[in-house]
Amino acid sequence: MVDRIADPWGPRTPYGPGERWPVRVDSFLADGHTEADVQRWVPSASILHSNGDAMDIAVIDDRIVGVRGRAGDRINHGRVDPKDLYGWQANHSPDRLRRPLVREGDRLVETDWDTAMGRIVARSKELLDGPGGWGHFGFYTSGQLFLEEYYTLSVIGKAGIGTPHMDGNTRLCTATAATALKASFGTDGQPGSYTDVDHCDAIALWGHNVAETQTVLWMRMLDRRRGPNPPAMLAVDPRATPVAREADVHLALRNGTNLALLNGLLRELIQHGWYDEKYVTAHTLGFDELCRVVEDYPVAKVAEICDLPARDIERAAELLGHSDRLLSTVLQGFYQSNQATAASCQVNNVHLIRGMIGRPGAGIYQMNGQPTAQNNRECGADGDLPGLRNWANEEHVAELARLWNVKVDTIPHWSPPTHAMQIFRYAEQGSVKLLWISATNPAVSLPDLARVRRILARPELFVVVQDLFLTETAELADVVLPAATWGEKTGTFTSVDRTVHISDKAVEPPGEARPDLDIFLDYARRMDFRDADGAPLIKWTGPESAFAAWQECSRGRPCDYTGITYERLRAGGIQWPCDDEHPDGTERLYSDSMFNTDPDYCESYGHDLATGAELLPEEYRAKQPGGRAFLHAVPYQPSPEVPSEEYPLLLTTGRTVYQFHTRTKTGRATQLVHAAPESWVELSPTDAERLGVGEGDLVRVESPRGAVRGRARICGVRPGVVFVPFHYGYWDAADGVAPGQGRHDRAANELTITAWDPVSKQPIFKVAAVRVVKEADSAGRPSPAPTVGGSAPPEGSGIPATVGGPAAESSSREA
Amino acid sequence: MQLAHYLGLLHRAQQRLGDAFGQVGAAHREEPDVFHTCEKLAAQCRGHAEKLDPFARRYAEQAPTEPDRLHSELFSGTRTGPLGLLRDLQDLYLMAAECDICWTVVGQAAYGARDEELLSVVRSGEQETAIQLKWLRTRMKQAAPQALVVAE
Numbered sequence: 001m002v003d004r005i006a007d008p009w010g011p012r013t014p015y016g017p018g019e020r021w022p023v024r025v026d027s028f029l030a031d032g033h034t035e036a037d038v039q040r041w042v043p044s045a046s047i048l049h050s051n052g053d054a055m056d057i058a059v060i061d062d063r064i065v066g067v068r069g070r071a072g073d074r075i076n077h078g079r080v081d082p083k084d085l086y087g088w089q090a091n092h093s094p095d096r097l098r099r100p101l102v103r104e105g106d107r108l109v110e111t112d113w114d115t116a117m118g119r120i121v122a123r124s125k126e127l128l129d130g131p132g133g134w135g136h137f138g139f140y141t142s143g144q145l146f147l148e149e150y151y152t153l154s155v156i157g158k159a160g161i162g163t164p165h166m167d168g169n170t171r172l173c174t175a176t177a178a179t180a181l182k183a184s185f186g187t188d189g190q191p192g193s194y195t196d197v198d199h200c201d202a203i204a205l206w207g208h209n210v211a212e213t214q215t216v217l218w219m220r221m222l223d224r225r226r227g228p229n230p231p232a233m234l235a236v237d238p239r240a241t242p243v244a245r246e247a248d249v250h251l252a253l254r255n256g257t258n259l260a261l262l263n264g265l266l267r268e269l270i271q272h273g274w275y276d277e278k279y280v281t282a283h284t285l286g287f288d289e290l291c292r293v294v295e296d297y298p299v300a301k302v303a304e305i306c307d308l309p310a311r312d313i314e315r316a317a318e319l320l321g322h323s324d325r326l327l328s329t330v331l332q333g334f335y336q337s338n339q340a341t342a343a344s345c346q347v348n349n350v351h352l353i354r355g356m357i358g359r360p361g362a363g364i365y366q367m368n369g370q371p372t373a374q375n376n377r378e379c380g381a382d383g384d385l386p387g388l389r390n391w392a393n394e395e396h397v398a399e400l401a402r403l404w405n406v407k408v409d410t411i412p413h414w415s416p417p418t419h420a421m422q423i424f425r426y427a428e429q430g431s432v433k434l435l436w437i438s439a440t441n442p443a444v445s446l447p448d449l450a451r452v453r454r455i456l457a458r459p460e461l462f463v464v465v466q467d468l469f470l471t472e473t474a475e476l477a478d479v480v481l482p483a484a485t486w487g488e489k490t491g492t493f494t495s496v497d498r499t500v501h502i503s504d505k506a507v508e509p510p511g512e513a514r515p516d517l518d519i520f521l522d523y524a525r526r527m528d529f530r531d532a533d534g535a536p537l538i539k540w541t542g543p544e545s546a547f548a549a550w551q552e553c554s555r556g557r558p559c560d561y562t563g564i565t566y567e568r569l570r571a572g573g574i575q576w577p578c579d580d581e582h583p584d585g586t587e588r589l590y591s592d593s594m595f596n597t598d599p600d601y602c603e604s605y606g607h608d609l610a611t612g613a614e615l616l617p618e619e620y621r622a623k624q625p626g627g628r629a630f631l632h633a634v635p636y637q638p639s640p641e642v643p644s645e646e647y648p649l650l651l652t653t654g655r656t657v658y659q660f661h662t663r664t665k666t667g668r669a670t671q672l673v674h675a676a677p678e679s680w681v682e683l684s685p686t687d688a689e690r691l692g693v694g695e696g697d698l699v700r701v702e703s704p705r706g707a708v709r710g711r712a713r714i715c716g717v718r719p720g721v722v723f724v725p726f727h728y729g730y731w732d733a734a735d736g737v738a739p740g741q742g743r744h745d746r747a748a749n750e751l752t753i754t755a756w757d758p759v760s761k762q763p764i765f766k767v768a769a770v771r772v773v774k775e776a777d778s779a780g781r782p783s784p785a786p787t788v789g790g791s792a793p794p795e796g797s798g799i800p801a802t803v804g805g806p807a808a809e810s811s812s813r814e815a
Numbered sequence: 816m817q818l819a820h821y822l823g824l825l826h827r828a829q830q831r832l833g834d835a836f837g838q839v840g841a842a843h844r845e846e847p848d849v850f851h852t853c854e855k856l857a858a859q860c861r862g863h864a865e866k867l868d869p870f871a872r873r874y875a876e877q878a879p880t881e882p883d884r885l886h887s888e889l890f891s892g893t894r895t896g897p898l899g900l901l902r903d904l905q906d907l908y909l910m911a912a913e914c915d916i917c918w919t920v921v922g923q924a925a926y927g928a929r930d931e932e933l934l935s936v937v938r939s940g941e942q943e944t945a946i947q948l949k950w951l952r953t954r955m956k957q958a959a960p961q962a963l964v965v966a967e
Contacts, residue, residue, distance in 0.1 A: 135965025415956045422957075425846065429897060431966040611852055613949035640851045754847045761848075 002812045004028075004082040005675045005804025008657045008788060009211070009219050010812045014227035017361075021198055021220055023815035025078035028085040029058055029066035038065070043570050045493065045501035047144055047486045048083040048660045050174075050368040051214040052495025054573055055080055057088070057487050057506040064088055064487055064507055071815065073572055075194055075499055078815070081215045082657065083666055085810050088487065090668035091507075096468055097482035098511020108470075108480060113512065113522075116479050120436075121526045123462050124161075127433055134163040134412065138423040138432040141168040141381045142439035143370025146491025146503070148546035149516045150372075150379035151553065152538060153438075154386055156520060159404040160529035160537050164412035165432060168382035169440040171420040172763060173369030176335035178377050178384065179607075179760035180344035181366055184352070185629050186596035187388045187603040188377055189558045191589045192327070192363025193575070194497045197221055199361030202323035204234040206347050207258065207333015207766075208367060211242035212657035212789045217329075222246070232319050236261065237333055238652060239682070239723060240716025241790040249315045252718040253306040255650045256338035256639035256767035262346035263636060264302030265317050267294040269353065274321030279355030283593045285623060286631035290349060293633035305636060307720075320350060325361025332369060332654065336765040338639035340757035342609040345632045352629050358590035365496050370661075372493040378559045379550065383417035387557040388603045391417065392617055395600070403553060405531035416614070419761035420446075421754065428455045436464040438516060439483065443472035444662040444729035447752035447763050448705050449744065466519060469664055472729045483516050484509035485665075490543045491517065492569060498576045498586070500561070502569035517543060555579075558589075558596055597625035609634045612758030639767040640755045643720070647703060647769035649687065650721045653748045657789050659727040667732060671808045678734075679746055680785035681710040682723035683772065685794075688714045695799070696778030703770045706750035711778070713785035715793055722770055723790070724748040818924045819878030822871045824885055825917035826864050832910045833860030835890045839903045842893035846900060849954065853907075856947055863914075863940045870933050887913060897962035901955060908951040915944045 002010050004026075013022040029035070041056035044067075054073035058066040067088055069078040100116035101108040127136040139157055141150065157166040178188045185191065197203070197220045211218040224230055225246065235247035236258070244250040253261055269275055270291055280287050303310040320326060328351060334343050344366060356362035368374055380386035389396035391413055401408040418426070424446070426432040435456075446452045456463055456476040465477035474480045488509040494500045509515070514522075521538060529537035540546045544566055554561045554576075563578035563585075575585035596602055605620040607613060609632055643650055658675040659666045666672045681699050683691070693699055699712050701722060708724060717723050726748040733746050744750055753768045785791035786802040793799045833856075840853025889910045893903050918941035925933040 132960075132964035135961050415960055416953070418957075421847075426961060428845075429966065431897070431961055608946045608949065611856070611946060611950040612848075612953065613946050614953045615949070637855065640847075755851060756848065758848065758852065 001809040003804045003808045004085055004810050005658070005671055005802060005808040006788070008082045008215055009222060010079070012226050013223050013814060015223055016228040017201070018199055021077050021223060023071045023077045025069050025071050025813045025815070026080040026085065026810060027066065027068035028810035030089065031065065033060065033065050040506070041068070042504045042506035044487065044503040046081060046084045047371040048087045048666065049081055049214055050371050050373060050496055051075065051081065051216050052371065052499050052501060052573070053080060053084065053216050054501055055084060059506050062507050064091055070572070075495060075497070075573060076216045079216045079219055083660055083672065086669045086671040086808070087660070087666050089670070090665035091485060091487055093469070093668040095470070096510045096513065097470060097480065098513060100482060100512070101480040103478045108477070116481060117522060117526055119479055120464055120523065123434055124527060128161065134161050135165070135431060136433040137161050137163045137165060138427060138435045139166040139381070140420060140423060140435060140437045140440065140442065141166070141376060143168060143170045143173055143368065143373035143376055144439045145372060145516050146493055146543070147372070147375040147379060147550060148491045148543045149520060150376050150381040151386065151550045152517060152520045152546055154380040155404060155538060156524050156529065158380070158411050159406045160524060160527065162410045162412055164415060165418040165423050165426065166381055166383065167418065167420040167423055168376045169420070169442070169445060170370065170373045170376045170382045171761060172336070172445060173332070174335070174373040174377070175762040176340040176344050176757060176760040177330070177366035177368060179341045180348060182604040183341065183345050183606060183609070183630060183632055183759070184348035185590065186598070186601065186625070187558045188384070189388065189589055189596070190365060190496055190498055191357050192365050192497060193587045194220065195587065196327045196361050196363035197224060200231045200325045200327035201361065202232040202234070202319060202326045204320060204326065204328045205243050205247070206236050206328060206330040207337065208329045208331035209237060209239070209241040209243055209654065209790060210329060212655055213331060213369070214367070215657060231327070232323065234316050234319050238718045238721050239790045249312060249319055251308055251312055251316055253308050255652050255721060256642070257306040257636065258334050258337055258343035259339040259346065260297060260302050260305040260636035261313070262343055263294045263297035263633070264299055264313055265320065266290065266346060266349060267297050268299065268314065268317035269321050269350065270294065272317070272321055275353040276355035280353055283595070283628050284352050284631050285625060285628045286633070287353070290631045290633040293635060296635065326351065326354065326356045327361060327363050329365040329367055331367040333766060335762055338764060338767050339637065340762050341759035342632065342634050345609065349631050349633070352631055358588050358593060363588070368496050374494045374496065378494070378554070383419055387553050388559055389557065390603050390605070392605050393600070404537065405533060406537070407532065421756055421761065421763060424452065424455055427458070427461050430460055433460060434462045434464070437473055438466040441471045441473045441662040441664060441729070443476060444747050444749065445726065447749055447765065448754045449747055449749045450706055451754065466516060467664070471662070471664055472731055481519055482511065482513040483519065484513045488513070489515035489517065492547060494576065499573040500564055500569060500576060501573045502566055504570070517546060594627040595629040597627060597629065599625070607759045609759055610637070639764065641753050641767060641769050643769045647771050649770050649772060651701065651703065651751055651768040651770040652721060652723050652766045653726040653752065654723060654790070655727065656725055656786055656791065658786060659725070661727065662729050663727045671804050675802050675804065676786050678784040679708070679710045679725060679728035680713050680783045680791065681772070682713050682715055682717045682785070682791055684717050684719040684721065685714055686719040687772070688712065691772055691774060693772070693774050694778060695793070695797070696782045697774055698776040700773045700775050701751060701770050702773065703751040703768050705753065707745060708748060708750050709745045709775065711783040713783040713791050713793065715791055722772060724751070726765070816874065816877045818928060819871065819874035820881055820885060821917065821921050821924060822867060822874055823881065825914065825921055826867045826871050827886055828910065828914050828917055829860045829864040829867065831890065832907070832914055833857045833864065835907055835910055836860060838893050839907060842895070842903065843900050849900065852950060859943055863943070866936045866940065870936070889913065897958065897966050901958050901962050904951050904955050908948065908955070911944055911947045911951060915941065915948060918944060
């Protein structure tokens, strides 16, 4: 038995380059059940992170009792993340929403579906009646719904209401991945495969604490590291995460300076001739401009900007430059930071100039933070046009109009789709009057929460929240719709490496809770959206028919699903594109070095990376990309907020391995709650000493926007930087009062700045100026921060280790 | 030689555009992208003006007195609200357009004067001004339907 709280990654199964990753089947069954007791195993995959690990849900007497990894699945080979092992228990939480709620004055009261939907529909019809009615609607979705749900909502929004105001919290987690892929390669779509870990000789992790965000992917990397001929490893992260501690070279750079570092590394690669001139000439555009820009970033200058030892930068360049099969992964340290798109494009450039893309081991994962973020991008419930189509390409819009049988100009293609922060701004100004929030919790996850609460509480704004629990956001809603979740509904979703999985319904949802798909279909029916011939706009009635409609939408596009069926998925994951030409799916994109940049096929005509200015179709055509990829490069510029005398420290936010997002689910699974019960504040020993703060002392972190309190953990974060996890909101805060009434001093986003990347519009959570003040002594009690992961205290600190005990005992069996 | 006058015109237009970017950004702080981008572009415009300084001085020695009605008045302060934002961005657009055409004119003159140094300043400056115009157009396109049709 393994305590997967004490050891989130479980036992090692080392393997060598080119070998198959050994199978290790992880499982956890609650209440003393054994596999022999299980009556049904229902196929599914993880929705508590973005790795896409396949698992079966164990059911006894129509109740979920546990999970077991799927040995044969291409992604996890049987392994399961600790959040998935224990997190399903939240499905049974007694405080699940069972009936719809509507606002009566300052209270939310239980009601029936007819009343709740009736209120939404009445308000919707009133708002739609009149010129510009579409502009009063805003939809804010998630990275945790299923493909069928996104697609249905996307059609309702774009062809029913005709509003461009639809985005997801994917804007906070994955927008930059999509933007960087479009900018470099022409369309979204991950070039790599998880099997690149099996073949690579170097792994570079760019702002990616994979050990805590995608544990199974980290297990694969660790197994390579413990096997023969292990890959070299580079970590770029201001914190001493497990990844940074494992890496051969760790660059603990100053937050917000990623682009300067990448410009410097690119310069080193080019100066040493560590690039593939033939590949550059044949398959890329923009090399001269790239050279011109990076020329200005000699190592000494970069060392100064990033506050790094010059020799470490050189060692990093050597590690990259000496690799033959380089695997790069990028996540929030880049995406939620300054110049996000430009820095992420520079990672693509490292691979493009070295010709390291589209072959085993040479891969790029522009990661997602959430399990179904990729589907939101594909289906267009997040500001993209469905099927990875191009908003600025009239023929692409016309294709959709034909598919949906609506007039072209019903589809809001006339201006860029409205990103999340702008939707909230319109709500703040009063022009968005109905905001429908599904499966996400902006009252804890958006920046500058005081402002977000003010907006959601505006009496003029009609807020609909669709969720499992009465979240901090739901508390502020006018109508709350109880939703079914994973295990209680059927649908599909897609991992970072384009692997599509099915998640089948295993049990009934509690009370009157309904699948999100049914809620959207019900809304469409009640709104009576019609196509050009007067037939119902939404012609499907359930998950499988929604999937079929989506398949038609995806036909001929990079994310072609036409060869995938529910039946095939029940046997295992399949990577898109999967069509007549690729009946078994496609392991790697661009293996022929032909990129999706053809003007008639590409998803975007491009942006200026410094300002976000859109480039024009004719300019794009004039470049005659002819299947070549773009090398983009811009100079470094400091982040919008940098430390000052008043706020001398830099704040960064992030995750622990034990929690997901705002803990809506993971905060309701005992083992995970015990492992990471309360927020904390990480300080470096240098800063702690200067501030007179010791382990466990209560400190207040203040920014120009707010203040939070937490117990200090003195650990390996770089000097000058303060880390606060963003998971902790108010529903289970110690003072136990409702949002809007208690002290708002727990959520990290009280501190963060309202600012975003000019191209991807992803908010900057990783750079804000703060100061730290000591409030009270520890009284000998250490910080509640886990001793596992980025918050690990130094060796010999004597702080009791984070363990799960008997309640967390699970099984890990090697084949 | 009259080049100094056009250099002066461009120089002052860049300074004024820099100031106007700064003012519009500050007036619309509640639109963080406008605020942050305008701050960056304000600095960029001031940088253009600085790079033009030595040329303005060099050619001034050979120039007759400045003619009447050389400079334009395109900006008279900021506004508020969604419509005000659109109008303010439009002012910036017209001012940037003036700079754009001045770069063209000065660039032509630089060819005539065989001044390669000036030409290189013009080349980088006109590219950045072109991007400024594109950004303003992009942001205005985004704001227009909501400000003109939806907002009350």
